[in-house]
Amino acid sequence: xxxxxxxxxxxxxxxxxxxxxxxxxxxxxxxxxxxxxxxxxxxxxxxxxxxxxxxxxxxxxxxxxxxxxxxxxxxxxxxxxxxxxxxxxxxxxxxxxxxxxxxxxxxxxxxxxxxxxxxxxxxxxxxxxxxxxxxxxxxxxxxxxxxxxxxxxxxxxxxxxxxxxxxxxxxxxxxxxxxxxxxxxxxxxxxxxxxxxxxxxxxxxxxxxxxxxxxxxxxxxxxxxxxxxxxxxxxxxxxxxxxxxxxxxxxxxxxxxxxxxxxxxxxxxxxxxxxxxxxxxxxxxxxxxxxxxxxxxxxxxxxxxxxxxxxxxxxxxxxxxxxxxxxxxxxxxxxxxxxxxxxxxxxxxxxxxxxxxxxxxxxxx
Amino acid sequence: xxxxxxxxxxxxxxxxxxxxxxxxxxxxxxxxxxxxxxxxxxxxxxxxxxxxxxxxxxxxxxxxxxxxxxxxxxxxxxxxxxxxxxxxxxxxxxxxxxxxxxxxxxxxxxxxxxxxxxxxxxxxxxxxxxxxxxxxxxxxxxxxxxxxxxxxxxxxxxxxxxxxxxxxxxxxxxxxxxxxxxxxxxxxxxxxxxxxxxxxxxxxxxxxxxxxxxxxxxxxxxxxxxxxxxxxxxxxxxxxxxxxxxxxxxxxxxxxxxxxxxxxxxxxxxxxxxxxxxxxxxxxxxxxxxxxxxxxxxxxxxxxxxxxxxxxxxxxxxxxxxxxxxxxxxxxxxxxxxxxxxxxxxxxxxxxxxxxxxxxxxxxx
Numbered sequence: 210x211x212x213x214x215x216x217x218x219x220x221x222x223x224x225x226x227x228x229x230x231x232x233x234x235x236x237x238x239x240x241x242x243x244x245x246x247x248x249x250x251x252x253x254x255x256x257x258x259x260x261x262x263x264x265x266x267x268x269x270x271x272x273x274x275x276x277x278x279x280x281x282x283x284x285x286x287x288x289x290x291x292x293x294x295x296x297x298x299x300x301x302x303x304x305x306x307x308x309x310x311x312x313x314x315x316x317x318x319x320x321x322x323x324x325x326x327x328x329x330x331x332x333x334x335x336x337x338x339x340x341x342x343x344x345x346x347x348x349x350x351x352x353x354x355x356x357x358x359x360x361x362x363x364x365x366x367x368x369x370x371x372x373x374x375x376x377x378x379x380x381x382x383x384x385x386x387x388x389x390x391x392x393x394x395x396x397x398x399x400x401x402x403x404x405x406x407x408x409x410x411x412x413x414x415x416x417x418x419x420x421x422x423x424x425x426x427x428x429x430x431x432x433x434x435x436x437x438x439x440x441x442x443x444x445x446x447x448x449x450x451x452x453x454x455x456x457x458x459x460x461x462x463x464x465x466x467x468x469x470x471x472x473x474x475x476x477x478x479x480x481x482x483x484x485x486x487x488x489x490x491x492x493x494x495x496x497x498x499x500x501x502x503x504x505x506x507x508x509x510x511x512x513x514x515x516x517x518x519x520x521x522x523x524x525x526x527x528x529x530x531x532x533x534x535x536x537x538x539x540x541x542x543x544x545x546x547x548x549x550x551x552x553x554x555x556x557x558x559x560x561x562x563x564x565x566x567x568x569x570x571x572x573x574x
Numbered sequence: 575x576x577x578x579x580x581x582x583x584x585x586x587x588x589x590x591x592x593x594x595x596x597x598x599x600x601x602x603x604x605x606x607x608x609x610x611x612x613x614x615x616x617x618x619x620x621x622x623x624x625x626x627x628x629x630x631x632x633x634x635x636x637x638x639x640x641x642x643x644x645x646x647x648x649x650x651x652x653x654x655x656x657x658x659x660x661x662x663x664x665x666x667x668x669x670x671x672x673x674x675x676x677x678x679x680x681x682x683x684x685x686x687x688x689x690x691x692x693x694x695x696x697x698x699x700x701x702x703x704x705x706x707x708x709x710x711x712x713x714x715x716x717x718x719x720x721x722x723x724x725x726x727x728x729x730x731x732x733x734x735x736x737x738x739x740x741x742x743x744x745x746x747x748x749x750x751x752x753x754x755x756x757x758x759x760x761x762x763x764x765x766x767x768x769x770x771x772x773x774x775x776x777x778x779x780x781x782x783x784x785x786x787x788x789x790x791x792x793x794x795x796x797x798x799x800x801x802x803x804x805x806x807x808x809x810x811x812x813x814x815x816x817x818x819x820x821x822x823x824x825x826x827x828x829x830x831x832x833x834x835x836x837x838x839x840x841x842x843x844x845x846x847x848x849x850x851x852x853x854x855x856x857x858x859x860x861x862x863x864x865x866x867x868x869x870x871x872x873x874x875x876x877x878x879x880x881x882x883x884x885x886x887x888x889x890x891x892x893x894x895x896x897x898x899x900x901x902x903x904x905x906x907x908x909x910x911x912x913x914x915x916x917x918x919x920x921x922x923x924x925x926x927x928x929x930x931x932x933x934x935x936x937x938x939x
Contacts, residue, residue: 429771
């Protein structure tokens with residue numbers, strides 16, 4: 210689908226990637242400067258981690274747009290959040306001299322509360338060639354209730370029986386949960402509430418029923434045991450989920466040694482379901498890799514790649530708001546290629562092509 | 575139901591309880607010495623937090639029996655866990671001189687793993703008078719799979735359409751989750767898998783459908799926001815749960831200022847659903863208090879008691895393995911009285927009667 214000149218990434222040489230990656234020559238294809246802030250006193254600090262769908266003849270991305278108030282007073286950090294009572298975005302100033310942890314650029318941790326330094330919403334972008342996107346002015350979905358007061362993030366889009374189901378991370382003082390919405394036209398959207406309660410994110414819905422049941426991958430957090438594993442669950446209706454089973458965990462001394470989570474919506478191959486997931490190492494370096502799940506019993510892991518298929522190597526992947534991150538929420542399988550859209554350094558969006566053959570080879574197939 | 579001489583608890587005088595509590599004169603009614611260990615090299619260190627049901631003419635408790643290996647070597651802590659591969663309880667010695675945190679008597683936190691100092695199973699006890707219990711030799715349910723390797727804890731029993739549904743906490747290195755089992759006779763039990771994924775406990779199932787849907791209270795944990803709130807969810811089948819909504823949180827400078835969680839199965843009154851929940855303060859003092867939920871829309875809180883209805887005051891409540899704890903997993907409503915069975919100090923089981931009138935009065939009704 211991409212006719213733009215591509216260059217071959219360096220990752221194969223530098224990190225023992227077994228997969229050829231062809232990054233788009235126009236990368237990053239969408240940057241913060243491409244996005245108009247939602248109000249004059251805000252600035253866009255990131256556009257990343259888009260949900261991906263093919264709709265009619267277009268590729269649609271649901272961009273995660275992260276904004277913050279323009280910082281005018283050097284003595285405070287101004288943060289923004291959605292107030293459910295007034296259904297409005299409001300701002301608050303946090304004095305820099307208070308006892309708070311500002312070390313993670315995404316968070317402000319005070320003794321009484323944890324706040325986010327930005328607030329995200331989901332904005333559609335459309336393209337016919339998969340590279341050049343028209344970005345809409347209005348948000349598709351933005352913070353709208355008490356579960357979303359710190360914003361909504363990281364959409365995954367699954368086309369199931371003619372309806373596009375969009376799950377997204379809902380962040381609020383109540384915790385990090387995952388909510389569901391749906392659309393048939395990417396013009397109007399229906400909300401379906403919280404489908405995975407805190408603390409849970411990185412939810413991907415399988416695009417078809419398996420033996421009469423819907424399936425999802427998700428990433429619950431166990432604080433007591435410091436676990437960030439991928440689980441798989443089933444549902445009769447996409448709204449209620451059960452039979453939760455742990456699918457796979459991190460691996461010591463590997464690219465996914467610290468945290469893992471599902472990334473793209475899984476796709477079916479002759480060998481089984483391929484899931485492109487993300488893993489982070491002890492240095493918070495996020496890569497993408499492949500795992501193969503049984504076609505009929507997707508709670509069974511058949512193969513898991515020793516090496517990532519995409520690792521942060523280029524400048525735009527290595528430097529940004531949160532550096533050394535490639536993080537995908539979706540791809541389009543097209544003519545035996547994975548067209549991967551991915552956030553880079555929590556700042557911009559890049560696009561790369563990876564052949565299905567190379568992906569399967571990374572799984573030893 | 576209790577004909578044993580009771581004494582009036584001190585809690586009303588000492589902690590502003592607005593409710594009269596009549597503790598059983600035989601308290602604690604079940605103690606660790608009453609339980610035979612499951613093997614000769616183990617000792618029972620606690621029997622507490624029982625699930626409660628009325629079955630035929632009997633009161634049945636599903637005791638949480640906490641055991642540990644008898645400690646013979648002063649240089650090590652011997653722990654026990656279930657090994658799913660061999661389907662057997664195995665032991666492991668942890669050297670006391672390693673870098674580990676032994677400060678919480680329930681846990682051993684090493685740099686690489688968190689372990690429990692005891693392993694629990696669920697054992698039936700039966701009584702005709704509600705005070706004197708015959709304790710069965712065999713467990714009703716014990717650790718049996720990879721989600722239960724550190725034991726199963728804190729059963730809640732809901733009688734729904736003629737079947738007793740037992741949810742219980744399943745603990746393993748994968749996290750703290752909640753699983754479901756069922757029985758019609760308390761002789762044979764059927765397992766139904768994990769219904770709430772980590773980290774989630776304190777699950778109670780409402781005993782009837784409301785407008786065609788099952789409801790549950792639960793207590794997910796958000797590590798990022800340090801939240802331990804009670805949520806309410808709905809289900810078409812008791813197995814899959816969704817439409818997760820946050821019901822209520824802790825209250826500053828109150829008996830429930832630090833953590834809360836559902837305790838007993840809620841019961842219906844003319845005023846709405848009464849839930850007896852537990853709350854802990856900053857000193858880990860656990861009390862029981864009442865909250866009233868709307869009869870038709872149980873996600874709406876109508877009233878919440880300012881004061882607990884039961885607080886640790888007696889010696890057996892104030893001194894034990896984990897002191898200053900009263901913690902109930904069930905009660906029987908009988909002739910306008912709440913017959914509350916509750917764990918004391920994570921050590922033994924006590925029994926108290928509280929009038930429904932007094933409970934409603936604590937809610938301002």
